[in-house]
Amino acid sequence: MSKEKIKISEALYDIMPPEYQDMVEDATYGNQDRGWKDIGESKELIEQHSLCAGCPESIAFRYILASLPAPEDTVFVGSTGCTSLVFPHVAVHNIHSLFGNQNAVASGLKRALKIRFPDVEKDVVVLAGDGATVDIGLDYTMQSWFRGEKFTTICFDNELYANTGGQESGLMQKGFVAKMAPVGKLFDKVRLPEIARESGCHYVACMTVSKPNRVEKVLKNAILVAREFGPTYIQLYTPCILEIGKQSMEGLDEMKDSEAIGGRFVFKEYMTDEVKEFLKQKDAEEKDRKKAAKLAAKAAATA
Ligand SMILES: Cc1ncc(C[n+]2csc(CCOP(=O)(O)OP(=O)(O)O)c2C)c(N)n1
Ligand code: SF4
Ligand SMILES: [Mg+2]
Numbered sequence: 001m002s003k004e005k006i007k008i009s010e011a012l013y014d015i016m017p018p019e020y021q022d023m024v025e026d027a028t029y030g031n032q033d034r035g036w037k038d039i040g041e042s043k044e045l046i047e048q049h050s051l052c053a054g055c056p057e058s059i060a061f062r063y064i065l066a067s068l069p070a071p072e073d074t075v076f077v078g079s080t081g082c083t084s085l086v087f088p089h090v091a092v093h094n095i096h097s098l099f100g101n102q103n104a105v106a107s108g109l110k111r112a113l114k115i116r117f118p119d120v121e122k123d124v125v126v127l128a129g130d131g132a133t134v135d136i137g138l139d140y141t142m143q144s145w146f147r148g149e150k151f152t153t154i155c156f157d158n159e160l161y162a163n164t165g166g167q168e169s170g171l172m173q174k175g176f177v178a179k180m181a182p183v184g185k186l187f188d189k190v191r192l193p194e195i196a197r198e199s200g201c202h203y204v205a206c207m208t209v210s211k212p213n214r215v216e217k218v219l220k221n222a223i224l225v226a227r228e229f230g231p232t233y234i235q236l237y238t239p240c241i242l243e244i245g246k247q248s249m250e251g252l253d254e255m256k257d258s259e260a261i262g263g264r265f266v267f268k269e270y271m272t273d274e275v276k277e278f279l280k281q282k283d284a285e286e287k288d289r290k291k292a293a294k295l296a297a298k299a300a301a302t303a
Contacts, residue, residue, distance in 0.1 A: 005029070005072045019047070023091055029072045032289075036063045036212040050085045054248025056238040056255060057156050060209040061086050064127070064154070067216040068092070069223055074123040075113070077106040079137065081129035081163045082240075083156050100137030102126045103144040103153060110151045123223050124151035130171040131161040134192055138170075145199035148230040152222045155192065155233070158240040166243050173264070178243055196233035197270050203232040204270040208255035214267065224282060225275050237265040 006024050008016050026041070028034040039062050046065065049058045061083075068074050076094035078087050079102040087094045097105040106126045113122035126133075133141055133155040141153065159176065161167040166179035170190040177184045193206040203225040205218045215236075222232040237258055241251045258265040271279065 027091075028066070034066065034068075034071075035216045036066045038066050039063070046086060046089045049089055051082060052242055052248070054241055054251050055082070056209060056241070056251040057082055057158070058086070059252075060156060060215070060236055060238045061090070063209060063212050063215040064219055065090060065092060067219045068123070068125075069220055070121065070123060073120060074125060075109060077102045077109065077124065077126045077128075079126075079128035079132035081132055081156075081161070082158070083127060083129050085163075100132050100135075101140060102128045102132060102137060103140040103149075106151050106153075107144050107147065107149045110149060121227055123227065125223070126151065126153040128153075128155060129162070130155055130157045130159065130169045131167075134170040134190055142195070142199050145196060145201055145231045145233075148200055150226050150230055152219075152226045152232045152234065153196075154219075154222075155235045156238045157235050158238050158243070159189070160240060160243055162240040162243060166240075193233065193235055193268060193270070196231075201231045201233045201270075202226075202229040202272050202275050204234075204268075206235040206237075206265065206268040208237040208259045208265050210252060210255040210259055218269070221271075221279055225271070225278070228278060229272075229275060 006027060006029055008021065008024055013021070028038045046061055049061070051058045065071070071092050074092055076087065076092060078084050078094055078096050080099040084096055087096060095105060095109065103126055106124050110124040113124065128137070133153065157171050159172045160169050160178050160181070166181065168178060168181035168185055171192065172178070172185045172189065174186070174188045175184050193204050196204045203222055205222065207214060207218065209215050218234055222234050226232045237255060239246070239251060239254050241248065241254070244254070246254055257263060259267060
């Protein structure tokens, strides 16, 4: 990893906006230890967003962007919905696909990047709402898993079509009444994490974003596993506070309650045995790297 890719040419430095200069100077690009704790320190993430005040999707975005293992070599593929309102503000490459097509676009992109940059690991990450992932894009989502495409799919599950005013989605819970779905959902929430597992995903996690450490770990796992093995899937409950009638400060409590024991979004993680071994190995390597870095810093301080 390096900052080389976001360096400003000396000749152009003066005319670049101060925000861009700050981003280049303070970016955590190239820092192996980057993570959610960098939020507030670095300008490379999202400075502003155009979601509703307090929308859990905004904090989910921040944690994810802060935790990418290699942001300069990552391309997001988004889809229409509230999530797509954030992409214009982020300093990571991204593509806006036609609603529902995101996993098909990501498949082509990942393969093309592999051919174009055979010696660089380019991470492709799909990030879309439940309507895009589960309803209108379900075929593309599943076909990419069947084919074993090597990228991560993240679904921001707010249990409805928020951006178009609150229509029913397959991930909506049974009985829920939304503004544009007055009859109430007639069947249970589709179990996409289970479908992902059965469709060939090597790593699957389902949770809220109330615990940033966990979001960071899961995202890193999913991306590392996608590089080596094949498709990975993360489903994050990011409730639409507007639709469930919560205030801007109440989204976090809603997520915490839902992730508590007995809640609807208790943390679930699935991985194959091969992946379990692989992640164990990666964790051990990471521990050794950090230990060596600590010793080197100590030695330098006493020299
Ligand atoms: C091809 C196409 N079909 C339908 C739409 C209309 N549309 C825009 S956003 C959206 C729903 C998005 O829901 P979801 O994916 O759950 O994202 P959210 O807004 O809830 O984050 C729909 C149906 C569209 N823009 N393009
Ligand atoms: S409509 Fe709902 S999901 Fe969309 S930005 Fe507002 S609170 Fe968030
Ligand atoms: Mg939605």
